[in-house]
Amino acid sequence: MAKIKVGVNGYGTIGKRVATAVSMQDDMELVGVTKTRPSFEAKTAVAAGIALYVPAENVEKFDKAGIKVAGTIDDLIGKVDIMVDATPGDFGEEYKAKYQAAGIKGIFQGGEEHGLTGVSFNSTANYKESWGVQFSRVVSCNTTGLLRTLSLLDKEYKIENAYVTIVRRAADPGDSKTGPVNALEPSVSLPTHHGLDVKSIMPWLDITSMAIKCSTTLMHIQAVVVKLGKEVTTEEVLDLFKKAPRVRLVSSKDGIKSTAQVMELARELGRSRSDMYEICVWSDGIKVVGDTLYYYQAVHQESDVIPENIDCIRSMCKSMEGPESVAKTNKALGIDH
Ligand code: NAD
Numbered sequence: 001m002a003k004i005k006v007g008v009n010g011y012g013t014i015g016k017r018v019a020t021a022v023s024m025q026d027d028m029e030l031v032g033v034t035k036t037r038p039s040f041e042a043k044t045a046v047a048a049g050i051a052l053y054v055p056a057e058n059v060e061k062f063d064k065a066g067i068k069v070a071g072t073i074d075d076l077i078g079k080v081d082i083m084v085d086a087t088p089g090d091f092g093e094e095y096k097a098k099y100q101a102a103g104i105k106g107i108f109q110g111g112e113e114h115g116l117t118g119v120s121f122n123s124t125a126n127y128k129e130s131w132g133v134q135f136s137r138v139v140s141c142n143t144t145g146l147l148r149t150l151s152l153l154d155k156e157y158k159i160e161n162a163y164v165t166i167v168r169r170a171a172d173p174g175d176s177k178t179g180p181v182n183a184l185e186p187s188v189s190l191p192t193h194h195g196l197d198v199k200s201i202m203p204w205l206d207i208t209s210m211a212i213k214c215s216t217t218l219m220h221i222q223a224v225v226v227k228l229g230k231e232v233t234t235e236e237v238l239d240l241f242k243k244a245p246r247v248r249l250v251s252s253k254d255g256i257k258s259t260a261q262v263m264e265l266a267r268e269l270g271r272s273r274s275d276m277y278e279i280c281v282w283s284d285g286i287k288v289v290g291d292t293l294y295y296y297q298a299v300h301q302e303s304d305v306i307p308e309n310i311d312c313i314r315s316m317c318k319s320m321e322g323p324e325s326v327a328k329t330n331k332a333l334g335i336d337h
Contacts, residue, residue: 003029004317007053007080009073009095011035011045013172014109015086017306019050020272022084024332025310027319031080034073038065051076077102082316084309085109092116096135105133105316107309110140114200123311123329124245125151125201127322130315138308142166142220143197145279145299149224151202152244153237153293158229160291161206165223166194172302173217185213219259219276220299227292234288237295241281245326246307246335248278250298252285262298269334275303277335307333 004027008019011033023030032051035042038061046052051070054062062069070076077083077098082105085095089111096116099106107121114120117135121127125147130136139147146164153159170185171178187210195209241247250256256265266276280298287294307329314325330336 001027001319003027004313004319005029005031005079005081006313007031007076007083008033009076009083009085010087010091011041011052012086012088013174013302014305014309015084016041016045017273017275017303018084018086018309019045021306021310021329021333022313023050025329026332027328028310028313032070032076034076038062038067042067074098077104080104082107082313084313100134106135107312107316108135108137109305110138110143110197112137114197120197120200121308121312121315122147122151122201123308123322123326124148127311127315127325129201130312132318133316136312136316138305138312139197139200140194141299141301141304142168142194142222143200144304144308145220145222145297146194146198146207146224147201148244148247148279148304149241149281149295149297150198150205150207150226152240153226153228154202154205156240157232159205159207160227160229162195162208162227163225164195164207164209166192166209166211167221167223168211168213169216169218169220169301170213171217175217180213180215182215184215187211187213216259218263218300220301221259222297222299224295224297225292226294228288229291231291232288232293234286237286237288237293238283241283241286245330246278246304247297248276248280248336249283250280251283256280256282259298263300266300271334273303275306276300277303277307277333279304307335 053076056072092112117137191208195207310329
């Protein structure tokens with residue numbers, strides 16, 4: 001079978017990781033990536049042998065900066081089967097029209113509304129729903145994290161309701177424009193969009209969320225309280241999470257007491273860009289009291305959606321069933337399960 005020709009539009013935090021992950025799959029070919037400005041990332045992409053495509057009006061700027069471009073963004077659109085669009089939220093409508101006109105498929109990210117594509121994607125919860133579609137959306141980092149555990153809990157024990165408090169990172173590590181630097185900032189528009197976004201994939205779920213922005217760049221932490229429809233023990237939940245794809249159990253008894261040590265673990269694992277693709281659940285922080293389950297999970301916002309983008313490509317191109325794709329992506333990216 002011919003390799004799936006993939007382009008990445010927007011070579012930023014998410015785009016560059018998707019590009020690397022695509023190039024690690026033996027059934028995909030990374031045709032090229034796009035960059036709007038001649039930044040250091042444009043230079044490192046070209047130095048790594050990646051074909052760079054830029055807006056037609058900026059070709060000269062790249063020439064002047066001595067960065068070799070392979071063509072325009074429209075040229076790249078004309079060469080691929082599918083574009084992973086990782087531009088900042090709100091460019092979706094404009095690019096969707098271009099992909100539509102070129103007859104290619106497009107995957108958007110969580111910064112876009114569910115309504116743009118009408119179908120959203122998570123490998124654990126609904127791989128099949130993007131099967132063969134022209135457009136889909138990989139939900140945000142927080143939503144991906146919640147779906148990895150909540151979809152399994154719902155399947156196994158039926159969730160009555162879920163309350164989530166998210167302590168959000170203020171900015172990504174490479175971003176020095178955003179804050180707060182020394183404050184905690186509650187999201188006062190309630191309930192926050194996170195729980196609502198989970199409903200774009202599990203519309204039947206009774207879930208609400210609150211969030212606080214915190215002066216850290218490493219990860220988000222989600223404190224989850226779930227009322228289950230069935231009496232279960234803490235050990236049963238632990239066993240369920242042990243078997244869950246892309247969920248990693250960590251323990252404070254091993255010295256993993258915070259997101260700092262989770263990131264240190266990712267560095268020790270030798271992952272590309274020190275990424276932690278898995279959602280990390282504290283095994284010693286799982287507790288069932290009566291019919292209510294409590295747990296904490298850490299989300300590496302820069303990378304948990306990367307394996308989902310790879311699986312979404314396969315689902316949309318009808319190349320592989322869900323479990324097979326998840327296993328293949330995990331193997332290529334060095335994820336243990
Ligand atoms: P980013 O700002 O790091 O990268 C966006 C890239 O798109 C940049 O390289 C920028 O130059 C490029 N770009 C800007 N305008 C463009 C245009 N008109 N055409 C082509 N390229 C353009 O953003 P990001 O954090 O990677 O976010 C991308 C998407 O992924 C958003 O929808 C975001 O909500 C979502 N997302 C982000 C995170 C995260 O924590 N960073 C996590 C999950 C999902």
